[in-house]
Amino acid sequence: MITKNSLDSLFRPKSIAVIGASSTPTKIGGVPIAHLKRYGYKGPIYPINPQNDTIQDLRAYKSVKDIGKEIDLAIVAVPAAIAINALREAAEAKVKSVVVFTSGFAEIGEAGAKAQQEIAELSRTSGMRILGPNCLGVMSGESGVYATFSPVAGTGIAKLGNIGLVSQSGAFGGFAYSLARDRGLGLSHWVTTGNESDVELADCLDWLVDDDATKVILAYMEGCRDGAKLLRALDKARAAKKPVVIVKVGRTELGAAAAASHTAALAGADAIYDAVFKQYGVWRAGTIEEAFDVAYAVSVGGVARGNSIGMLTVSGGAGVMMADAAASLELDAKPMPEAAQKQILARIAFASAVNPVDVTGQVGQDPEVMPLAYRLMLEDAGYDSLVVFQSAAGLSPLRGDELVQQAVEMRAKYPDRIFAMVSLFTPERHKALDAGQVLTFADPARAVRAIAALASYTTLGDPAGKVAALPRVDLPRGTLSEAGALAALKAAGIPVMPHRVAAGAGEAAVAADAFGFPVVAKIVSPDILHKTEIGGVLLNLQTKEQVAKAYDELTARAKAAKPNAKIEGVLIAPMIKGGVECILGVQRDPVFGPVVMFGLGGVLVEALRDVSFRLAPFDKAEAHRMIDNIKARAVLDGWRGAPAADVDALADALVALSRYAAAAGEKLESIDINPFVVMAKGKGAMALDAVLVVKA
C-alpha cells in the first residue's frame, strides 16, 4: 500500500491550484483566490477554469494537468457531479493534497456515501491527502494560506498566534474563528475536516502536535470512526506536553440523538469519550467559551506546575466565590503558612489571611499590600497558581497602571507559576498583561476554571497510564458458568471468594463444613446466567443437612426451569459479611475497544449513573484516578463509622481486569463482576459472582 503524503502540503503549501476558480470574489470558487491575494499568500496561485484565460488577474489553466509544475495543494470548488473527475485529474497531476469544498456526499444519504467511498479510495491508491468533502478548508496565517470559502475571513483575519483550531463542523469552525478574532486570540492554524473521507480530526491533531508554532490545540468534535488513530494522536500530544482542549457534543441523550440525526459518523457512547479524555489528559470543555478560556490561558500563561491555588481578593464575597469554584473543581486550596498569615495580619489587622486571603478595601490606602501578599503567596506559601480579584481597579485612572506593573513584575519573578487577575482593564493594560504572561478574566469563577484546566495538564509528559506486557489469554468458546467465569478471572489475577463446586449433596455438605457456616449455595450452569430468576441461589445455610437439601433443591429447580441446561454442579461458598459492594465490568466500545467500568453496588448508583470508565489496559495510578472519579467515593473511606475500604486491592483488581480485557481480543463480549466486595483496609477484596460472555 502506498504511503500517504504529509499534511505539510495542506497546512504549508508552496503552491495552490483552485479547481473551479471564479472571477467573482464572492463565489465559492472565487473567495479563496481573493483571500489568498488579499492576505499575502507568497506562493503561486493557479486558477483552473476551462472557460477563462484569466481569473482575478491571474493566468488560468484549463486543467490541473496543464500547469506542469509541482502543486502542493488543490482546492476543489466544483459541483458534486464532476468533483470526482477533478480529483482524479489532480491525482494524475501528482497534487499532494486537496481541499474539497463540494457538498452532496455522505451527508445526503446513500448515493452520496457511495461517491465519497470513491474519493476515499482515490486517496488510498494515490497517496494524495483529501480534506473533505463538505468542508470549509484550512487557514494558516503564518504562510498566508486561506484555502477556505468561509465568509469569516472576509470580515478580517485573526491574529497570528499559537492556538491550533480543528473542527469537524465547518459552520462551527467559522463561528469559532470569529470568536477567536473578536477576543484577540492568536491562531497558528485553522482546519475543518467535514466528511472526513481521508483526513480526520485525529490526523490534524497529530500534525499540530509536531507543529512548532502551535502551543495548544483546540478541537471541536462530534464523533470519531477510528478510535485507535485518535488515541495515537492524543498519546503523542501527551508525550510532547502539548495541551489539548476538546469540545465534544452529545453529552445528554437528547444531544446524542441530535448528533446521530446529522452525522454519519459512528459515534461511541459519550461516557466513553469522557473516559478517553480523562485518561489521555485532555480537558473536555463544556462550552465553546470555556474551550477558548482554556486555550487562551495556555497560550498566554502556560501550564501549571501543580494543583495548588492561592486566592487573593479585595472583596470577601469574591473570595468566597473563588473558593466555591476551587472546591468544586478539586483544586488544592491549602491554607497559608502561619508565619505568612501573621505578616498579612500585621499589615492589615482585619484581613482574612488563610486562603482566600482578603486584604479588604484597605488596599486602596496602601500600595505595598499587593506586592507583599503576592510575595507571601508565591514564595512562602508556594502556590502553583495565584488568582487575584481586584474589583474594578483595572479601569482606575489612579491605580490601574500600578496594578498592572506590580503583577507583571511578580510574574517575571516566578515564571513557573500561573498568575491570573480578575478585573476589568483598558485595552492597553490588557495588552501589557498579555505580554507579561498575566492572565485576565472578568469573572472569578471562569478564572478558577481555567486554572483548573492548566493544573490538569500538570501530568502531561508523564509515562502513559498503560501497561506493556499483557497476559496470555485463552478464551473459551461460548458463555461460561459462574464457576468458569470465576476461574478465568482468578487466573487473570483478580481475587475471587473461596468456593467449591460440588457434584453431589454429600460433597456439598463436606465443602460447607470445611468453610464453616453459614454458607451460600448456587446452581452452576453456563445456560443459567440469571440464577435468582429460577430460585437458583440459597443463602444463609446453617447446617450440613440444610446444604445437602439445598443441593437437591437447586438441581431440581434448574431441571424444572431449563430441562436442557448443562448443570456443572452446585457452588458452595462462605457467606461474606461486611465490606463495600462494588460492580466491576468490561464492555466493548465499537470505536475504542475494551472498556473497564467501575461503580459502587446498588440500585441508586445505577439511577444516578455514578460509574467511571477507562480504556483497557491501564496502570494502578490510573485505576486510582478511576476510583476517585465516582461521586460516592467517600463511601470507600469509611462511611458512617464503617472502616476504610481496601482501595489498593480494588485498584489492583481493576488493573488485572483491564489487562485481561485488553489481551482477550475481540471475542470477549463482556464481563460483569457483581458484587465485587472490598473489605477493610489490608483485608483485600474479592469477586462474589461473575458473568463472562464470549462471542460464539
Place this chain on the structure above:
Amino acid sequence: MITKNSLDSLFRPKSIAVIGASSTPTKIGGVPIAHLKRYGYKGPIYPINPQNDTIQDLRAYKSVKDIGKEIDLAIVAVPAAIAINALREAAEAKVKSVVVFTSGFAEIGEAGAKAQQEIAELSRTSGMRILGPNCLGVMSGESGVYATFSPVAGTGIAKLGNIGLVSQSGAFGGFAYSLARDRGLGLSHWVTTGNESDVELADCLDWLVDDDATKVILAYMEGCRDGAKLLRALDKARAAKKPVVIVKVGRTELGAAAAASHTAALAGADAIYDAVFKQYGVWRAGTIEEAFDVAYAVSVGGVARGNSIGMLTVSGGAGVMMADAAASLELDAKPMPEAAQKQILARIAFASAVNPVDVTGQVGQDPEVMPLAYRLMLEDAGYDSLVVFQSAAGLSPLRGDELVQQAVEMRAKYPDRIFAMVSLFTPERHKALDAGQVLTFADPARAVRAIAALASYTTLGDPAGKVAALPRVDLPRGTLSEAGALAALKAAGIPVMPHRVAAGAGEAAVAADAFGFPVVAKIVSPDILHKTEIGGVLLNLQTKEQVAKAYDELTARAKAAKPNAKIEGVLIAPMIKGGVECILGVQRDPVFGPVVMFGLGGVLVEALRDVSFRLAPFDKAEAHRMIDNIKARAVLDGWRGAPAADVDALADALVALSRYAAAAGEKLESIDINPFVVMAKGKGAMALDAVLVVKA
C-alpha cells in the same frame, strides 16, 4: 415603636447633605459631591464641614442642623470615632435617611460591633433609615443620585435601564456596576448594604419590587439575618411577577468557611438558601456572568410563557450543543409536529427537522428558509422560546442586516415568545436587536441557560406554594418514644404502619397473631432512641411463641442497658415488604425556621447528598417539585422492573409534615422519619419508624 421612613428618601432623595464634605473631588467626602454635580443631580446639595464656607463651589454648613430645610438623604463620610455623633445630629435634624460610608464597625470585631448596635438603635428610635455603615452607598441614575464614593462612577456611568442591582458587598457591587456598564446593560438603581445596621438587602429588594422603573432585580448575597423579612420581600416579588436573580456565595464547604471568616452575618446552611430560592421562584446564578445573562435576558426579552424550547441551527454541532444544554436544564425540547417537519424537508431535503432543526449551510442560498423555519417553530410547533444559531452570519456584510430584520419582524409577530440569536453582531445590529426585544448571545450554552431562567419565571404570580390554615399542635414536653412519635405524626395526617404497643408477652403474641406473621418487635422507650444499638429490635418473628419470647428478651435487654429507662412496652408491627425506602425529616434553620427534608433511604444518598429541602409549610404542588428535585428521582418511577411508587401519597405526607412543623413552633427541634416506605402506585405510603425531639 416608631415607624421607619420609606426608602424613597434613599433612592429618590429631593435633597442631599454630605457630612464630612471635602473640597478635594477624589477624597471620600469629595467624591459624591463631584459625582452629583457631574451627573446632574437636580436637588439641593448641602456640604457639611465645620472648617469651610464653600465646598466645591457650594455653600457649606457647620452642622446638618444648621441647614434649616427638609433633608431627605445625608451622606456620612467622617471617621468612625465621630460618626455616631454625626448620625445623632442627622436624626435631630429629621433627616429621613443616611448613607454611612464609614468603616470600622462590626467588620473589625467586638468593639466595632458595639458601636454598630448604637447605630441600629438610633434608627429604631428615630425612624431614620441607615444604609451601612461600611457601605459604598447608592446610585440611582434616574434622579442623578450618585451617593457613593466608589471609584467606578468616576470612569463613566451605566446606561439608564430597568435592572435593579443590590449587593451586600461594596467591592463586589462596584465590580458589578462596571460589568453592567461595559456590557451596555441599563440599571435603574444600584445599592450596596454593607454592614446592614438597619437597611438590609431584603429591604432594598422590597423597595425595588414597588419601583416601576425596575423590571428585574439582581442581588448579590452573602447571608441574611432576618429570614422572615427576606421571605416577605421574595413573596412580594413573586406576587408582583418581578423576576429576581441572586448570586449567593458559599456553595461549598470551603466557600462557606471563607464566608464565615469575613462576615459577621449569621448565615444559614447553603442548602437551605437553595431551597428558599427554589420555593420562591428565584433564579440562583452560579456565576456573576450568569446573573448578568439572566438580568439582561429579562430586561430585553421579558419572561417566558412556558418551558418549551425550539432550537434552530445552521450547524449540526451547535444544535447538539444546544440540545445538551436544554436537556441538562430540563427544558422541554419537544419535537416539531410531523406536518411542520415535512415542510422543512420539502424545502431542504437533507435538513434535520425534529428539534433541533438543522437547516444546514443551504440557508445561505435561500433567504426564505429562516422566516419559514421561524414561522413553523413559533406558529405550528408553538415553542415558548426559540434559540437560533447563525454561526458568524451576524457579522456578514451580505446577510447580517437581513437576519436582523427577519428576527425583529418575527419577534414582533409573536410578542409573547422569547427569541434568542446566537451569533456575533456589529454594534449597530446589536442595538437593533435589543430594540426589537431579540436576545443575542455569543455562546449557545449560555443562551439556553438564560432561556431556562426565563422559563423558571413562568410561574411567578401563581398563588404561593403555601397552605393557609395550620393544624393545632400540642407538643409534648421532652422527647417521645417511637410509639409516641408515630402517634403524633398520625394525628398530623402522616400515614404510619399498623402497630400495637403491648404491655406484656401475652398481649404481644395476640397482637402479632392479629396482624399475621412475620412481625417485628421493638422496645418502646423515650429514653432509648437508638434502639438497634442495645439490640432493641427483633425482625422476622414467625410464631406467637417467638413473639412472646421476644417481648421478654427486649424488656430484659432494655433494663440491662438502661436500668432507669422508662419502658412503655414493646411495639408489634407486621413486616412490611417492598416499596421504596425514603427519609423524611424536619429541622430548624436558625434563619428561616422549620425546614422539611426529603431523600431516598440508604448510605449512598447521604454520601451523594441527594436530598431536597423546603421551608414549612408548603402545598402539594411544591411537595411534588421537592420530590422531583432529587437526582435519583427515577427510582420512584419503577426502577429495574419495580412498580412505580405512590408519589402522590408521598407528596401528601410531605405536605402534612410541613404543616405540622410550621404549626408546632419553636419548641420543635427535629423530626426524623426513617424509613418512610412508599408502596406501589395506589397502595399508599407509611412511616415505619420515627424520632421526634422537642426542646425541654
